[in-house]
Amino acid sequence: MKNVYKKGLISLLVLLMIMPLACAHNLYIETDTSPGIPVNTPHEIDAKILFGHPDDPESFYLADMRDIMIYTPDGTSYNLDPEARDNYWLVQIILEQPGDYILVAERQPSVYNPKSHGGPDEPRLTVEHAKTVINAGTQENWYLTPDIEFDVVPLVNPYNLRSGDTFKAQILFNGEPIEGTYMAAPADQDIHSQNQAGKTDENGIFSVTIDKPGMWQVQGQFAVEEPGTWEGTHYEYTAYRTTMTLWANPSHDSRVSELEYQLNEVQDANSKLQKEVNHISSHLESASQASSQPLAYAGFGIALMALVLVGWIMISQKRK
Incomplete structure (x- = not known):
């Protein structure tokens, strides 16, 4: 299986090179909470599930969602029913316990062929998740991993960041560290510009420099070269990607x-x-x-x- 993973990684590196041409949309989450400021429980917040580019609001459209889950501080989880708005999904979350909540969204898998945007004829099945951590008190459990196939797990507190800090994370495939790729950008930049992008180490660990305050997207990617069909459409490999939303405060300086x-x-x-x-x-x-x-x-x-x-x-x- 390791050889399959290695082939998948090579294919994914090719994919990263053509992504700017393909203008691939990202699934990501925005909440109405402030970074680093815990809310008093019980408290109700809104969260948006968006599909597009934060630096280009006109790119948004409703993605076909597969699942939206909230993981609570005591370890339980449950599904959320989203409300469709013009170009995003809205969920309401009641924070009943103090601690960290992990919100995860998954869109329906879909087959995409880069050939349609001038790339190689390599149809892929995309499996995509988005996640964010919501702090609701002094208890910390941001490091817990939700039950998803491919995850970006923070190795430092993701809601206590300031401009100038380094965010460190690890990608996991089926709960195990795996070498893959990553990219990151603040909300006013296209994540596909690859200003901060590269390969993880062999344990899936990577670092990102948070060089400005505000919202950030950090995305991990991994591919398995294993042909198949999805809803009658053939694909050559499966591309997994998960985008984590972070918020950074201004620096102390x-x-x-x-x-x-x-x-x-x-x-x-x-x-x-x-x-x-x-x-x-x-x-x-x-x-x-x-x-x-x-x-x-x-x-x-x-x-x-x-x-x-x-x-x-x-x-x-x-x-x-």
Whole structure:
């Protein structure tokens, strides 16, 4: 069987070279939760199952789904019934327990021949999954593996990432490490541009540099060269791919820079306010010496207090 896997890997490398031409769509998941911020349970969230490219929203269309499963922190799992929207599937998930939930979607397998887009005449059966980890508390079980044929398993916390971090993962075929290929990209880039792509090591392990904040797609791929037929259509091999959705926060350095910038703004505003206070104080002193009327002194005093109050309001707004 190892020889079959090796042949499959060679075929898949050819497939990776023609993918940009084929503009292959990806199955992936988006949720409405914030990265690194656990929600309080019980809590209901929405998740979208999309088929297309996040950098090209017009590419989306409804994929024929085979299964959508949620794996809960206590190890149980159940199917979700999706609602069809214009160009994506919507599922609602109730997070009842604290911990990590793993959402997995699988579309119906389909046969595709690269020949239709100018590639070699090598029809393949594509088996595709999408997954993401949803954090709902301090308990961590993001490393658990759902019951799927081909999986991308994180080796580091996938929802505690920041820009500049390295995401490390491993691909498994039928629960066993296997050498394959990978590719990754942020949401505003085409994953098929292969800016970060390559072969895993012999144990299926690979690393991706998260060089910007926001949503990322990380995809593992593997092929088995074994001819067959699917719904009456012949194929030469089966291509497996699973796309994991990640979210990365801005780096600590960028957050510190932002706070330093805000502090400088507050200090500048405070400096300008102090100059105005000194200026009014000077005028107030001159006016009080030139006039014996108490009302004039009181008027300048009130003006000074009002200016100080306005200044501190401005500073408070900048601090926010």
